[in-house]
Amino acid sequence: MRIIAGDFKGKKLIPIKGVKIRPTSDKIKAAIFNILGSSIKDKKILDLFSGTGALGIEAVSRGAEFCIFMDNNKYSLSVINKNVNLCRIENRTRIIKKDIIGLDKIINYANYQFDILFLDPPYKENIIDSVMKKISQTVFQDSKVIIIAEHSIKTKLSQIITPFILYDTRKYGNTAVSFFRQV
Numbered sequence: 001m002r003i004i005a006g007d008f009k010g011k012k013l014i015p016i017k018g019v020k021i022r023p024t025s026d027k028i029k030a031a032i033f034n035i036l037g038s039s040i041k042d043k044k045i046l047d048l049f050s051g052t053g054a055l056g057i058e059a060v061s062r063g064a065e066f067c068i069f070m071d072n073n074k075y076s077l078s079v080i081n082k083n084v085n086l087c088r089i090e091n092r093t094r095i096i097k098k099d100i101i102g103l104d105k106i107i108n109y110a111n112y113q114f115d116i117l118f119l120d121p122p123y124k125e126n127i128i129d130s131v132m133k134k135i136s137q138t139v140f141q142d143s144k145v146i147i148i149a150e151h152s153i154k155t156k157l158s159q160i161i162t163p164f165i166l167y168d169t170r171k172y173g174n175t176a177v178s179f180f181r182q183v
Contacts, residue, residue, distance in 0.1 A: 001023055001054060003058055003061050004029060004030050004058060005033065005062055006058070006061030006062035006063065008087050011061075013054055013057065013083045014052070014079050014086065015079075016051060016052050024051070024054055024055055024120060024150060025172075025175075028150065028172050028177060029058055031170060031172060031177065032055070032177055035168075035170070035179075038063075040059055040062045040063055041062070041063035042063065042065050043115035043116050044064070044065055044066050044067075044113065044115050044116075045067040045068070045114065045116050046112075046114045046118070047059075047067055047068065047117075047118045048070050048120070049070075049071060049100060049119065049121045050069040050070060050071040050076060050080055050118075050120075051071065051079075051080075052076070052079050052080065052083060053069050053083045053084060054083070056069050056093070056118065057084065057089070059116070060087070060089050060092050060093065064092075064116075066093065066112065067092065067093050067094075068095075068112070068114075069084075069093065069094070069095045069096065070096045070098050070100060071098075072098055072100065074097075081095055101121075101125070101127060101131075114145050115145060115146065116145065116147075116148065117145050117148070118148050118150075119132075119148065120149070123151060126152075128151055128157055128178075129157060132147065132161040132164060135164075136163060144181075146181050147164060148179055148180075149177070149178045150176075150177050151176055151177075151178065152175065153171055153173075153174055153175065153176045157178055162183075163182045163183055164180040164182055166180055167179055167180065
């Protein structure tokens with residue numbers, strides 16, 4: 001697992017050991033960031049279910065202004081912290097321990113107007129629709145945030161979760177990446 005492009009290109013990140021947490025593959029990460037292109041520059045990122053922090057760190061490497069990582073797994077949080085320190089981006093990141101599944105709604109703990117939200121929950125949980133509903137009930141509803149959700153190709157997502165609409169889905173083996181924007 002490595003940073004693909006930007007300021008930290010080629011930097012190897014500390015992986016998660018074990019089978020409970022599934023990091024985004026380099027192939028899928030490259031595809032996501034190829035789709036985003038230069039639009040990542042100067043954006044504020046929220047990385048939910050952060051795992052290793054690879055998506056958010058890749059975004060910062062490519063010029064994102066700031067990234068908040070949110071996860072509730074102590075081991076993941078430890079790995080994210082190590083990877084942030086490894087890249088020396090402590091001043092451009094914040095790590096928050098929260099049980100996203102257990103929250104009534106996902107509030108903006110940093111008072112940022114986020115531009116891009118990465119959503120990569122455990123595939124077996126099949127919770128993207130419910131997390132999207134929590135997101136839609138928050139301060140994000142007034143922003144023009146793009147949500148990028150990684151999930152199993154078997155997961156059926158709602159086309160519209162007001163105020164968000166699914167506008168693109170790409171498939172990579174057993175994984176799909178879906179893109180939502182506000183209508």
